[in-house]
Amino acid sequence: MTLNLSWIDDFMVLAETGNFSRAAEERHMTQPAFSRRIRALEDWLGVELFDRSSQPARLTDAGLWFRKSAQALQAHVARLPGEARAIAEASSQTLRFAATHALSFSFMPSWLRALETRTSVGPVNLVSDTQQKCEALLQQRQVQFVLAHGHAQVAGPLDEAGLPCVVVGHDQLLPVCAPSADGTPTHPLLAAKAAGRGGGKAADKSASVQLLAYSSESGLGRILRDVKGPALERLSVRPVLTAHLASVLRTMALDGRGLAWLPGILVGEDLAAGRLVLAADADWHLDLEIRLYRDRNPMGAAAEAFWEAASAAPHRKG
Numbered sequence: 001m002t003l004n005l006s007w008i009d010d011f012m013v014l015a016e017t018g019n020f021s022r023a024a025e026e027r028h029m030t031q032p033a034f035s036r037r038i039r040a041l042e043d044w045l046g047v048e049l050f051d052r053s054s055q056p057a058r059l060t061d062a063g064l065w066f067r068k069s070a071q072a073l074q075a076h077v078a079r080l081p082g083e084a085r086a087i088a089e090a091s092s093q094t095l096r097f098a099a100t101h102a103l104s105f106s107f108m109p110s111w112l113r114a115l116e117t118r119t120s121v122g123p124v125n126l127v128s129d130t131q132q133k134c135e136a137l138l139q140q141r142q143v144q145f146v147l148a149h150g151h152a153q154v155a156g157p158l159d160e161a162g163l164p165c166v167v168v169g170h171d172q173l174l175p176v177c178a179p180s181a182d183g184t185p186t187h188p189l190l191a192a193k194a195a196g197r198g199g200g201k202a203a204d205k206s207a208s209v210q211l212l213a214y215s216s217e218s219g220l221g222r223i224l225r226d227v228k229g230p231a232l233e234r235l236s237v238r239p240v241l242t243a244h245l246a247s248v249l250r251t252m253a254l255d256g257r258g259l260a261w262l263p264g265i266l267v268g269e270d271l272a273a274g275r276l277v278l279a280a281d282a283d284w285h286l287d288l289e290i291r292l293y294r295d296r297n298p299m300g301a302a303a304e305a306f307w308e309a310a311s312a313a314p315h316r317k318g
Helices: 007-015 022-028 029-045 061-091 103-108 108-115 131-139 189-198 201-207 220-231 244-253 264-273 299-310
Strands: 095-100 124-129 144-148 164-175 208-215 237-243 260-263 286-294
Touching: 007 022, 007 029, 007 061, 022 029, 022 208, 029 061, 029 237, 095 103, 095 131, 095 299, 103 124, 103 144, 103 244, 103 264, 108 299, 124 131, 124 164, 131 144, 131 201, 131 220, 131 299, 144 220, 164 264, 164 299, 208 220, 208 244, 208 260, 220 260, 220 286, 244 264, 260 264, 286 299
Parallel strands: 095 124, 095 144, 208 237
Antiparallel strands: 144 286, 164 260, 164 286
């Protein structure tokens, strides 16, 4: 007879409850089926683990000994996946990244090319998603690194968890919109500021600025809300569209649908070509850091070498 590891879980539940019916219910099976599994474990060991003549059922001396062994076995089995991944990572040359959409195609390619002059960059497995999902992937140890925007005044989940990070670049979050025929912004924030001071409902409505807003999953939205949210609430700003991605808001801004705060790394060419214009003065510009976060646990040689190279490289402009 071969040991079925699920019998260990059955045994631990019965040892805790002392009641076959209740233990069977917790294990989602009938009592006869549960009793057969406990008996199979006892047959495999060659000893009785429970004194069934008492209510509740009590562990025998062999049962008391086996409970300690079972706890150690459960703990060992729980460690196996992490230990297996650690062994695999130690020899793996593949770097596992999660990066926000904006940085995946606007910053990461040139950044990796620059790092290749300092270290060997082997295969890269990249997941491109919202910042919230990228952060979750790192906390779940499904990736080794996260590349994301950050701000000195805003602590995100990775900062609160104390994960190591290094600043690898700089960017700005800029209020932009499409230009009118004479090149002035079609949705200037100044109009909202004036309306906010005017006090009249009609004036507020006519001068309100159409805001292209970020959803709660967006890291850029988190920064904008934390740093400029109170100031925006005092102005006549009306959200007309909400999206996760800066690239979606850029498309809507180009179409003239409103004002959006977008990273300079994403809209630099649009501003230079006049397809987008700044919609507010420098007080509304937000300086951003481009941060590389890493798993706090030891990684394989390739990942550790990459981290050392990224930490030592000069900051790149977004």
